[in-house]
Amino acid sequence: xxxxxxxxxxxxxxxxxxxxxxxxxxxxxxxxxxxxxxxxxxxxxxxxxxxxxxxxxxxxxxxxxxxxxxxxxxxxxxxxxxxxxxxxxxxxxxxxxxxxxxxxxxxxxxxxxxxxxxxxxxxxxxxxxxxxxxxxxxxxxxxxxxxxxxxxxxxxxxxxxxxxxxxxxxxxxxxxxxxxxxxxxxxxxxxxxxxxxxxxxxxxxxxxxxxxxxxxxxxxxxxxxxxxxxxxxxxxxxxxxxxxxxxxxxxxxxxxxxxxxxxxxxxxxxxxxxxxxxxxxxxxxxxxxxxxxxxxxxxxxxxxxxxxxxxxxxxxxxxxxxxxxxxxxxxxxxxxxxxxxxxxxxxxxxxxxxxxxxxxxxxxxxxxxxxxxxxxxxxxxxxxxxxxxxxxxxxxxxxxxxxxxxxxxxxxxxxxxxxxxxxxxxxxxxxxxxxxxxxxxxxxxxxxxxxxxxxxxxxxxxxxxxxxxxxx
Ligand code: NAD
Numbered sequence: 001x002x003x004x005x006x007x008x009x010x011x012x013x014x015x016x017x018x019x020x021x022x023x024x025x026x027x028x029x030x031x032x033x034x035x036x037x038x039x040x041x042x043x044x045x046x047x048x049x050x051x052x053x054x055x056x057x058x059x060x061x062x063x064x065x066x067x068x069x070x071x072x073x074x075x076x077x078x079x080x081x082x083x084x085x086x087x088x089x090x091x092x093x094x095x096x097x098x099x100x101x102x103x104x105x106x107x108x109x110x111x112x113x114x115x116x117x118x119x120x121x122x123x124x125x126x127x128x129x130x131x132x133x134x135x136x137x138x139x140x141x142x143x144x145x146x147x148x149x150x151x152x153x154x155x156x157x158x159x160x161x162x163x164x165x166x167x168x169x170x171x172x173x174x175x176x177x178x179x180x181x182x183x184x185x186x187x188x189x190x191x192x193x194x195x196x197x198x199x200x201x202x203x204x205x206x207x208x209x210x211x212x213x214x215x216x217x218x219x220x221x222x223x224x225x226x227x228x229x230x231x232x233x234x235x236x237x238x239x240x241x242x243x244x245x246x247x248x249x250x251x252x253x254x255x256x257x258x259x260x261x262x263x264x265x266x267x268x269x270x271x272x273x274x275x276x277x278x279x280x281x282x283x284x285x286x287x288x289x290x291x292x293x294x295x296x297x298x299x300x301x302x303x304x305x306x307x308x309x310x311x312x313x314x315x316x317x318x319x320x321x322x323x324x325x326x327x328x329x330x331x332x333x334x335x336x337x338x339x340x341x342x343x344x345x346x347x348x349x350x351x352x353x354x355x356x357x358x359x360x361x362x363x364x365x366x367x368x369x370x371x372x373x374x375x376x377x378x379x380x381x382x383x384x385x386x387x388x389x390x391x392x393x394x395x396x397x398x399x400x401x402x403x404x405x406x407x408x409x410x411x412x413x414x415x416x417x418x419x420x421x422x423x424x425x426x427x428x429x430x431x432x433x434x435x436x437x438x439x440x441x442x443x444x445x446x447x448x449x450x451x452x453x454x455x456x457x458x459x460x461x462x463x464x465x466x467x468x469x470x471x472x
Contacts, residue, residue, distance in 0.1 A: 005338065007086035007312055008035070013338040015089075018454035021445045024462055032461050035085040037061045041131045045124055048117050055111060057128050059137050059145075062088035062104040065464045068141055070095065070102035070178075070362060070369075072148030073128075073155075075121075078311070079108035086312075087148075090333055091362065094355040096457035098434045100366045105143055107132075113150045125155050129162040138163055140175030140373060146365045147179035152233065153191070157184045175372030178365035187368035187378070189423035190361075195237020196424070197360015198331045200431035201352055202242065202305065205327065208439070215326040215350055217304055227251030227260070227303040227325065230310025231271050231280075234331045234358065238307060239267045251301045253310070254280045258298030260287040300324060308335035315340040323349060330354040345448050353450040355457070356438050363430045367423055378419040387416035 005013070012033050019029040038060040045053045058081055061069050071091040076083075084106045092104025109128055113121065132138040138145065138159075147156060156179045163176040174185035182188065189196070203221060206212055212219040224247045228235045231252055239249050248264040256279045259265065270280055281288055289295045299306060299319050306325035308314050312334035315323065320336070320343035328344060329352045330336060336344065336351065344351055371378060391414035398404050417425070434453075442452035 006082045007334060008082050008089065010313070010334065010338045011086045011089050014341075014450055014454060015093075015458070018451045019458055021447065021451065021455045022459055022462070024458070028462055028465065029458070031465075032063065032065075032458055033089065035060055035062045035088060036064055038081050038085055039132075039135060039137060040081065041128065043127050043131055045120060045127070047120060055109060055124055055127075057107065057109040057131070058084040059107040059132060059143070060084040060088035060105060061137075061143065062106075063092040063461065064103045065092075065461050066095070066101050066103045068102060068139070068144050069105035070100075070144045070146065070365065071105035071107065072146045072179075072361070073107040073109065073151045073159075074148035075109050075111055075113045075150030075155075077110065077112045079110040083312070084108050087333055090355050092461065093454055093457040094359040095362060096460040097356060097437065097453050098359045098363055098430050099460075100359070100362055100430075102144070102362070102366070105145075106148075107145055121155070122158050125158040126162045129159045130166070133163060133166050138176050139167070139170070140172045140369065144175065144365070144369055145177045146361065147233070149232070151179075153179060153181040153184075153186065156180050160184055172373040172375070175369045178368040180368070185368070185372050187364060187371050187423060188418075188420040189427070190364045190368055191233070192237040192240075193364035193423075193427060194234045194331070194358050194361035195239075196241055197363065197427055197431050198234065198238040198307070198309075198329065198357055199241035199245075200360070200428055201357040201435060202327070202329050203245065204432060204435040205329075205350065205352055211350065215348070217326055222246030224248070224304040225250045225302075226305040226307050226329075227253070227298060227301050228267075229253040229299060229306075229308045229314060229335075230332065231267065231274065232309065234361075235307065235309030236267070236271050238309060238331055243267070247305070250303055251298050252280055253292075253295045253298040255292040256295075257281050257291055258287075258289045258295035259283060259285040260298065260301050261285040262302075305329055308332045311335070313337050315344070317343050320344045321347070323347075326350065327352065329357055331358050333358065341450065351449055353453050356434055356449070356453045359434065360427050360431060363427050364423055367426060378422045379417050380419075383416035383418060385416065387414045390414050390416075 015033045041057045045055045087106035088104045095102045137143050156177045159177045164173045167173040180186040209219045249267045251260040300322040302324045305327045307329045309331035315336040317339045320340035327350045333354050438453040441456045
């Protein structure tokens with residue numbers, strides 16, 4: 001993708017704006033924002049027809065202030081050193097904001113997934129993992145890749161399997177990647193985690209009565225409208241959770257084009273049709289645009305919330321000056337250019353920045369990693385005990401009051417939390433606390449959400465240096 005300003009430079013423009021709010025020792029801001037290392041890998045792939053192709057991939061380690069480093073891997077035709085460096089930096093900042101104890105990393109493989117067979121993709125993922133292993137760039141205590149565009153549970157199980165085979169009995173080796181299928185050491189709730197985190201973040205934002213009034217919106221989710229770019233893992237799950245709270249999906253932008261229907265689109269039917277090889281444009285709507293590039297115009301369609309969940313640098317100055325949404329919810333990484341963001345701010349649009357809003361993925365990845373290191377399912381030790389304890393309390397209340405509870409209610413309350421319950425609750429706690437930290441900082445420094453979130457992160461990373469006696 002051709003960026004007006006390189007993506008990493010854009011992230012650093014945001015960084016500089018936030019760093020000005022802090023009084024950091026000379027040189028420290030420079031150290032925090034620089035990317036520690038970027039590895040460029042090239043390796044051969046034997047195609048199914050016997051021909052040999054050289055595949056290029058990257059792995060960037062942005063910050064080692066916490067280890068292991070952590071960040072997704074994407075399969076994309078736009079992958080580059082600049083892109084992985086920028087995305088690794090965003091990982092450092094989002095982990096710091098959400099108190100997820102990892103440094104930031106990101107990986108990418110330059111290819112168009114649709115043009116390769118399953119067997120070819122498996123060979124690519126396994127060889128990429130082997131190349132990372134050779135350089136000590138993967139492992140539960142050094143670097144833990146996860147899902148991103150084009151990489152899901154299947155690809156991650158190939159990676160885990162390859163690493164475990166090479167790790168020769170290393171304890172907790174399954175924690176070398178997150179986003180694995182459950183049978184391979186995954187955690188319940190990881191697949192939908194980023195979309196659920198996006199939902200929690202938006203829910204918290206629209207609950208702020210004064211902020212919503214200032215935006216000209218009613219508080220709460222019920223009745224709000226959303227336009228979504230990218231109906232993939234993040235976009236689809238976010239749509240599901242938002243719709244369950246009364247939000248109407250009025251516009252969808254995808255690779256093949258964009259569709260708008262003021263009465264709402266059946267996004268489940270659209271996703272199912274696309275999964276089966278069909279197109280968004282087979283559905284009815286009041287406005288339709290053919291072509292992914294042309295479809296970007298859909299970002300300016302009328303709605304309350306604009307939810308980009310596909311690529312970076314989509315909200316350019318031209319788009320930003322015509323966005324009709326009052327809230328831009330950055331589910332994707334880096335969807336708004338630095339200048340686009342300035343225009344949105346001038347126009348009074350509220351941005352929920354990527355480094356906060358899509359951090360649900362890495363949060364639940366952290367839980368998966370903990371599960372792999374401890375070799376025990378969340379809730380296994382205490383579920384039955386805590387359920388029985390609640391049952392005993394209910395019976396004691398019955399005895400004291402002489403009134404019996406409805407047995408159905410007693411049965412429901414006497415069940416302890418399952419892994420899925422605990423993961424969801426841990427994710428909600430993390431997103432709500434991240435939101436509060438960001439909003440409190442925005443008020444303290446009288447600034448916007450992105451600068452506030454970044455300033456909180458930078459401050460935490462700076463403290464981790466000074467706590468170790470570096471840059472006192
Ligand atoms: P995905 O591959 O599952 O989905 C991406 C979707 O975007 C696909 O449906 C694709 O067809 C669509 N798309 C691609 N090009 C498009 C275009 N030009 N116009 C409109 N749509 C287009 O990927 P994902 O995991 O959902 O990731 C989406 C974004 O969220 C990325 O920016 C990623 O870095 C970010 N993210 C993902 C996770 C995660 O856990 N998966 C976590 C944090 C952030």
